[in-house]
Amino acid sequence: MNGAAQTPGERVWEQLRLxxxxxxxxxxxxxxxxxxVALVGGAVRDALLGETPSDLDVVVEGADVGTLAADTGLPGLVHPAFGNATVTLPDRRHADLVRARRESYPVPGGNPVPAPGTLEDDLRRRDFGLNALALLVSPDGRLTLLDEVGGLEDLRARTLRPLHPHSLHEDASRLVRGARLAGRLGLTPHPELRRQVPGALEMADRTPRLHAELRLLLDEPRPGRAARVLxxxxxxxxLPAGAVERLExxxxxxxxxxxxxxxxYAAALLSAAPDPAALADRLGLGEKPGALLARARSDAPAAPGSAEAVLRALLRPEAYPVLTGRDVVALGVPPGPAVGQALAHLAALRRAGQVRSREGEQAALRTYLAART
Structure with a gap:
């Protein structure tokens, strides 16, 4: 196709994998x-920004999603009660198929109540204008970009605009999702978004999905940028006080x-929390970040460039690469129990503040060895 003559729909299509x-x-x-059948949301947004989408979300109107998913012949999982399905593509990526729907929030912060709707209804229920674009794919190959809410203009202006006056109050997790997008794509907040921030904060403790969005923030290419946006x-x-600076x-x-x-990043976030274990539990982080944080705060040797070493340098700028068992053997400690005794001696000196550098440990070890001969 001639790039100069391409429609927005054709631009999206050309950015997709064959x-x-x-x-x-x-x-x-x-x-x-x-x-x-329409490709919707982030895939359309990213394609219009010149990226090749990886995640595919498809909205279906007028056909049974479960039957359509099964007819693809691909492995997947169907959720009849919700009118959606997930199929596994040949390259192991997942694609979501959902029934076109409307949504309402009887209780702000709670789960929305879905009802069957049109493709246009489905676009209008979304969070931000630039996420409410769809590529309608017709059986005869025609491509139509649907823009019900002015999302194309938002995308051109790189503006993040909520679609409804109570959008962030109804679902405060949208605030964190918006910060993730703004940090990743360099978006600016629409005045309407800023106006809704207090309402989102008011509902934060009553919006369980917000914790899931905070967890996803840690998977961003640059989590510190998203945290700074918030x-x-x-x-x-x-976020805990001091977390933004540590993530940055x-x-x-x-x-x-x-x-x-x-x-x-998860361990750095926990390091700023008064109760790291409680925060890890709320965010569903599991045990690994907390264990990583404990190792970083200890005096245990850490390999240069390891996650422990990176965190230790962040949390304890005065920290240095302590001598390891291999180091003390190279400096004259005989292999065996004497290695553990030498390392314990050096650890006691560190705790007492009597050594503050690797060179200091080397000198202290020489003194220690000389006293034992």
Whole structure:
């Protein structure tokens, strides 16, 4: 296609993987007369930004989602009560198929109540304008970009705009999701979003889904950016005091070429909490980040560049690579029980503040060995 003449729908289509285009076209044909099949949400947004989407969300109107998923011949899981299904694509990625629906929130902070609806209803129920775009794929191959709420203009302006006056009050998790998007894509908040922040904070403790979004924040490419966005929006209280700075410090390490994995970010977040175990439980982090934090706070040797070493440098800037068993053997300690005795001696000196550098430990070990000969 001539790039200059492409419609927005064609631009999205061209950004998709060939196998995803083939699969979507097959879905549209299998859905039958009168049905509509559309790729929605983040995949459309990212494709319009020039990215190749990985996650696929498909909304179906006028056809049974379970039957359509089964007809693909791909392994998957159908949830008839919710009108959705998840299929596993040949390359092991997952694609979600959902029935077009409307939603209402009888209780702010609670789960929404769904009802059957049109594709347009489904777009209008979403969180932000730039996430409410859809690529309608017709059985005959026609492509139509649906923009019910002005999402294209938001995307051009790189603006994050809630779709409803009570959007963040009804679902405070949208505030964290918005910060994740803003940090990742460099988006600016619409004035309406800023107006709704106090309402979201008011409902934060009554919105269990918010904890899941905070956990997802730790999986962002640069979690510190998303955390700083929350701070700038006046929602820093959703994180422990000092957490933003610690997460940003790990971002800096990534920016300079050092690999920092999600568990290190999770442990850094826990390090700022008055009760790390309680926070880990609320966020569903499991035991690993807490154990990592405990190792980083200990005097146990840590390999250079390891998650423990990275965290230790963050939490204890005065820390240094302590001598290991291999080091003390190289300096003259005979292998065997004497190695443990020498390491215990050095650990006692560290606790007493009598050694404060690797060189100091080496000197102290020489003194220790000389006294034993």
């Amino acid at each position: 196998e995803d285009r083939t699969w979507l076209a097959g879905l549209a044909r299998a859905a039958g007369p009168g049905a509509r 701070e700038e929006w006046g929602a820093g209280a959703l 410090a790990l971002d800096v390490r990534q920016d300079t070429g050092q690999r920092v994995l999600a568990p290190a």
